[in-house]
Amino acid sequence: MxxxxxxxxxxxxxxxxxxxxxxxxxxxxxxxxxxxxxxxxxxxxxxxxxxxxxxxxxxxxxxxxxxxxxxxxxxxxxxxxxxxxxxxxxxxxxxxxxxxxxxxxxxxxxxxxxxxxxxxxxxxxxxxxxxxxxxxxxxxxxxxxxxxxxxxxxxxxxxxLSEEDVLKRRKKLERLNTVYQYIENHYTEVISNQELAELVHLSEGRFCHIFKESAGVSPLQYIKEIRLNKAMKLLKKEGFTATEAAEAVGFLDYNNFGRMFRKYFGCTPTEVKKK
Known part of the structure; x- marks a missing residue:
């Protein structure tokens, strides 16, 4: 579901x-x-x-x-x-x-x-x-x-802002809502910029520009952050090892997951489990 x-x-x-x-x-x-x-x-x-x-x-x-x-x-x-x-x-x-x-x-x-x-x-x-x-x-x-x-x-x-500018801002946000929804449902899978751009009928270059302008990070970086935050939630639950949490959110390389996790949260997955 x-x-x-x-x-x-x-x-x-x-x-x-x-x-x-x-x-x-x-x-x-x-x-x-x-x-x-x-x-x-x-x-x-x-x-x-x-x-x-x-x-x-x-x-x-x-x-x-x-x-x-x-x-x-x-x-x-x-x-x-x-x-x-x-x-x-x-x-x-x-x-x-x-x-x-x-x-x-x-x-x-x-x-x-x-x-x-x-x-x-x-x-x-x-x-x-x-x-x-x-x-x-x-x-x-x-x-x-x-x-x-x-x-x-x-x-x-x-x-x-003029009324026209206000409407443009809303339209951009409504487009991005479609993209965020898709990422939320498919973040464990391999997702490309081109795939996301096609969702909102934009060229890949134009889409990446609009996304970073609004979100502050590139689409692929945003997906990484989603996976890391999901992994953190799993690590805080009973029954999930660090390796299992990494696999569950779509990371195939555990060592790479560990490096990104530490850089993002300032601690290792193992330290979270110990706490």
Whole structure:
């Protein structure tokens, strides 16, 4: 049975009084802590402690304490922890629920902002209110986010997209969704760039350019990373040896698997089993 992988994440923020999704991400183990996806909403990651790495299409954003990463609408993104205690305050919202004026302008914000005292003040207030959850905390958080959106629009807007540009971005993501789904279902097999390009009716060169532009790595490197992450999950399960995990995810050469695993995770498969 094929596994369903939907990169498009449809977020339904039903509460008209509080159309915001808030959460705190905590992690200390090296590796990916949320998978690649995209949606229409804006997503903010403020680093409260430690360091996080967010991959936004082709760019890696390394954000330390006090930094804000902004995931603009219709952008593929995923999160990594490099090890050590990490905590981020996350806010997801639709610009239309905040300001029709800003929504109509299709503003693209600077994706990484560091050392801004005003942003830190606002995001730490939101974090404090969210953690305490005292009466009225949602009103406070909404008010602070409104201040932040206005501040960002005045100081950190880098581009305004036309409706045509917005549609082009969505079409590209929908094409890539087909490719990611195919990889998820066939990652244990030998997959070529040409095979993936034919899925979306593009030349191999054009496909590889679009894929790397969005994912940040080549298609074949992405497949290797998928296999390595799947192998890590198997190693953490009872009953799987390192050799069995390698074979199960499509690696035919165990020595090559071991080298890539260590380079990617910073430890050997055997060390994972011992832990």
């Amino acid at each position: 094929e596994r369903k992988l939907e990169l498009y994440e449809k977020k339904i923020l039903k509460d008209k009084e509080f159309p915001i999704q808030l959460m705190v991400n905590r992690c200390q183990n090296k590796g990916k802590y949320f998978g690649v996806h995209w949606h229409e909403q804006i997503e903010l990651h403020y680093v409260v402690r430690g360091q996080t790495v967010l991959r936004l299409e082709q760019e890696e954003m390394v954000a330390g304490e006090g930094a804000l990463v902004i995931v603009n609408s219709n952008v593929l993104h995923e999160g990594y922890c490099r090890g050590g205690v990490m905590e981020t305050m996350v806010a997801i919202f639709d610009m239309e629920d905040f300001s029709r004026e800003f929504a109509d302008k299709n503003i693209i914000f600077c994706p990484l902002i560091s050392g801004d005292d005003e942003i830190s003040r606002i995001m730490l207030r939101i974090h404090e209110e969210y953690m305490r959850k005292e009466i009225g905390y949602q009103l406070v958080c909404k008010g602070e986010l409104l201040k932040l959106v206005t501040y960002l629009a005045r100081n950190d807007a880098v581009e305004m």
